[in-house]
Amino acid sequence: MLTGKRILLIIGGGIAAYKSLELIRLLKKAGATVTPVLTKAGAEFVTPLSVSALAGEKVYTALFDLTDEAEMGHIQLSRVADLLVVAPATADLMAKMAQGRADDLASTLLLATDTPVMAAPAMNVRMWQHPATQRNIKVLQGDGLRLIGPDDGEMACGEYGPGRMAEPAAILSAITAALSDGPLKGRHVLVTSGPTHEPIDPVRYIANRSSGAQGTAIAAALRDLGARVTFVTGPAVVPPPDGVQVVRVETARAMLEAVEAALPADAAVMAAAVADWRVAEEFSSKIKKVAGAAAPSLSFAENPDILKSVAQSIDRRPRLVVGFAAETDDVLAHAQAKRARKGCDWIVANDVSPGTGIMGGAENAVTLITAAGAEPWPRLPKDEVARRLAIRIAEALG
Known part of the structure; x- marks a missing residue:
């Protein structure tokens, strides 16, 4: 080698x-x-x-x-x-x-x-x-x-x-x-991956079912094409790949801070499943269950929109910004609307309905949405989805 x-x-x-x-x-x-x-x-x-x-x-x-x-x-x-x-x-x-x-x-x-x-x-x-x-x-x-x-x-x-x-x-x-002579040699690519955990109290948190497998595979595929990869990951199930710079975070706000610190980059692949909301006021001690008492009431605050922040950055926007849309219904319509709303270049859309086995599974079935339209890909192992996406990124960066 x-x-x-x-x-x-x-x-x-x-x-x-x-x-x-x-x-x-x-x-x-x-x-x-x-x-x-x-x-x-x-x-x-x-x-x-x-x-x-x-x-x-x-x-x-x-x-x-x-x-x-x-x-x-x-x-x-x-x-x-x-x-x-x-x-x-x-x-x-x-x-x-x-x-x-x-x-x-x-x-x-x-x-x-x-x-x-x-x-x-x-x-x-x-x-x-x-x-x-x-x-x-x-x-x-x-x-x-x-x-x-x-x-x-x-x-x-x-x-x-x-x-x-x-x-x-x-x-x-x-x-x-x-030292690879791949097509992304000399390029810096930022990848986010995994879920975020938004604390409720010292022992409980809000999360989602993302394993981080697809983001990890994307980071590895970009690395194999010669890119210098900064990998910002929430508490994922799968370990991060070798040969990349790993930044571990817990919350959406910490992920935004890590993403901003990693810029500038030639491309950003925002594959993390970031929690949309957090508890407005985190409890400093464990919420105790009291017999006969009403369930606690939680107030929520909106988390920062990391994809939108990167895609609409005035002075440090990567040349290519790729977002992800994990949907359970009207997948293409929601994904196309998300691309326009966030201002990113591409959206990788997939159906994560319970019957698909996509969330946390070994395979993925995605549609790549660009300015040219929607391109459905067949159901593939997540490593192969990552390889195809990495090649497309290399082509887009010239």
Whole structure:
């Protein structure tokens, strides 16, 4: 898959550095040449000897190495690669990247290159969630950095949450997608997926039956065509695909915020089943059932219209905006009206009546509605629906 490709792998200082050894093995197996750069802190977790043995290449560690500077130099080292990968990317290393600092070999290489850069963050959950780290992430993504992960899980410190470095296989998939010569190479596509959960009280919420399977399949198909995919997902049943930037949210308002943060994009595929309403005032404690008392009364407020917000954006509207219409009756009429009302370019309409088995099932039967009319597709596996839609998106973006 990666035959002839050169990867410059920067290994930062964190316990997740041990995963970099498996990543090197997978990259080599896929045919890539791996040039490793080990930071001073990274060498506290993995040794230069083990890294060099797996890579079959010299390990670079010092900025002021007379021999290295005479033979190649850090400038040339940063430019002969097809992709720079930072794994693990620690909070400190990403802060240096965001600030443009160059006080060691790794940060100097990252500053001195015009080659695409991918980072696999790894840190304590509090460090990941800290406003400073999130500010740095936004800066770096604005500069074109590709992120893979972090995953949710148990930390070495015993805490649980986002911050685990993505698994080596997932990073390999992301690298393969980044170096793909598919028709969407160099394009950024935003995909929303899954349901949203609108809290009533600390233990109850309003939701729908969306599994997130179709949105996940679309994100994977776009990735396979070479796109850089930002995948904003509600609490879906199916796991997100490898090789995309995953942003997890719960509510419609959080999804809107994540979507706005992901823009600009070349295309947006709004496949999420966003709840139309939320409880106007969320209860701060669990609503108790009291014998003989009347059922509680709930007041509702309308959620933000994410599709309309993106489609009618004045300054950051993607070239192509694709909406979804899941209907139970008068499917085409409702979908065509929705396309006109929201201002999107395409609508993917489907019948989710209980007898169809579409909602939460493995297959889908959709009609693609564009300015040219309605194009019904046969009932297909959701992966195939996604593949066809991804190809059409690539054609539309030229």
